Amino acid sequence: MKILFIGSRLYDDVDWYVKEKGIESVLTESNENAINLDLPDQVFIVPRGMDGPKQVALMQNVDAIIPLIGIDPPLIDVAHMKEEVEKEHGIPVIAADVRAVELTSNKIKTKEFYNDIGVVTPNYQILTSPDELTLDFPVVLKQGEGQGGKDIKVAKSIEDVNEYFNDFNQALCEEFIEGSEISIEVLGFNGEYVALPPIYKGETTIEGTHPLNKVKTGPCMVKGLDNNLVQHTAYKVAKNLNSDGIFEMDFMYSPKNDQLYAIEVNTRPNGTRYLTTATCSVNSLCELINMAIGEFSLANISDKLEYYYSTEIPIGNYEGPSPKEPVKSFAYNDFVVHGPEGYQRVTARANSKKELEDLVDKLT
Ligand SMILES: Nc1ncnc2c1ncn2[C@@H]1O[C@H](COP(=O)(O)OP(=O)(O)O)[C@@H](O)[C@H]1O
Ligand SMILES: [Mg+2]
Missing domain, CATH: 3.40.50.720 (NAD(P)-binding Rossmann-like Domain)
Incomplete structure (x- = not known):
């Protein structure tokens, strides 16, 4: 092979x-x-x-x-x-194929797609000028394309919107959701889809702090939110995208409205993968290889599934104990260090919350 x-x-x-x-x-x-x-x-x-x-x-x-x-x-x-x-x-x-990439690489098209398939997404407007705004503040202003929080601003007043329009002449304007951010990876191949456990990425903030800069945990444990709902919704989105590979999806849960909202889909290797692997032992990049060699199946995934408490911490430069070879594998380690120097993160897992705290103390 x-x-x-x-x-x-x-x-x-x-x-x-x-x-x-x-x-x-x-x-x-x-x-x-x-x-x-x-x-x-x-x-x-x-x-x-x-x-x-x-x-x-x-x-x-x-x-x-x-x-x-x-x-x-x-x-x-x-x-x-x-x-x-x-x-x-x-x-x-x-x-992913052309249709799936076209639907997911543009946040405006993704929102239309959610509406078409009946998945709830925050209310939105496409603004070509600040005076068209009818949603209540705060609102989130975005461009169709971008990742890692690029070109995203939470606007608290019309002045903020005016300021955003100094740099852009159009915006996707979305109602601000106060609540928890959740990501989930779905693997798809040949019409089979499997939604892995959801990951908790922190609370939304009025500053629009991106989850890249927050401590994250797996599995997701958000009061009032059933992980089955997240997995089922993610499965439905992936099935309607009807393509191959990794689908990482962002959701938000508002406790006030008791509502799960779909935010975006990435059809590529993504930042959630270390926590997913730590939490359930399924590694999305390895599964791409399994797809290629004919070893991807729902049964094979089920056989691998384990249940751990995990967390990922931005750490800058890791100076803790050395991992065992192969250093990127949770099969041989209870932690993995990743990311470029200065922006490293450590993802760790353990059998209980207490053991996880002890491990994190040892590593950081
Ligand atoms: N509707 C919203 N309500 C509250 N916060 C939001 C909303 N949309 C985006 N954000 C914040 O901005 C971040 C980035 O938005 P997202 O649409 O996922 O774009 P990116 O592709 O840059 O990750 C989110 O993870 C969240 O912290
Ligand atoms: Mg995102």
């Missing part, structure tokens, strides 16, 4: 699994100074875009292609490449 991976930045997360499975690895990367280029069996430096990876896949006669791309902009090119390569060359590409 020979697999082409596109992009090296996340490759160290799966290298141990590729080796464990005896897979021959080929990797393409556009940046010759990127990390992890020493790990795969073969590396090809190619120009940006999907032509290079496609040529390498054909030349190397690979059995499958797995894009490991953690940012939004290339996803649409990947999706077009997937459709072409699967149709013309019969090589599976484990990624």
Whole structure:
């Protein structure tokens, strides 16, 4: 079995699994100074875009292609490449297709999609000028595209909206939801979908603090919110997207309205994955590989499922005890350190809340 991976930045997360499975690895990367280029069996430096990876896949006669791309902009090119390569060359590409990327890469289209399939999302308006606003303050202003909180502002007054329009001439304006932020990963392949346990990412704040900068925990334990509802809703969204790969979804729960709201979908490897793996032992990136090698199934996922208490803490630079090899695997560790220097995070798990507290004390 020979697999082409596109992009090296996340490759160290799966290298141990590729080796464990005896897979021959080929990797393409556009940046010759990127990390992890020493790990795969073969590396090809190619120009940006999907032509290079496609040529390498054909030349190397690979059995499958797995894009490991953690940012939004290339996803649409990947999706077009997937459709072409699967149709013309019969090589599976484990990624979302064009329709799924078009629906999810733009927050406005995603909201229309939620409405079409009957999934509740915060009320919204598309503003082309501040005086069109009819929602009550506070409101959240966003652009169609962006990740990590980019171009997002919580507006408390019309002055804030005016200020936002100094930089933009249009906005997705959403009612501000006071409550808990929840993320969940859904894995999809060949019409089968499995929603993994939801993760708690903190409370929304009027400053619009992004969950990237908060302490997160798994499994999600939010008073009044049934995790089955989150999993069922996420499953419904994924089934309607009807595509392959990882679907990470953001939700919010308002205790005041006792309502779960769908916020956005990312069809790529995402920041929730370490906590998901810590909590239930299913690793979404490894499952992409299982999809490629014919080992992804609901039964196989069920067999792996475990139940741990877990947490993820932004830590800057990790200075605690060294993890065991392979350092990115919870199979051999009760914690994983990840992220670039200065922005590292540690994700830890234990059998009880008390043991988790003790472990976190030891690590931080
Ligand atoms: N309707 C909302 N109510 C309250 N907070 C929000 C709302 N929408 C977004 N936020 C805050 O902004 C963050 C980023 O918004 P999101 O739509 O998920 O965009 P991104 O793609 O940047 O993650 C959310 O995680 C949340 O903290
Ligand atoms: Mg988000």
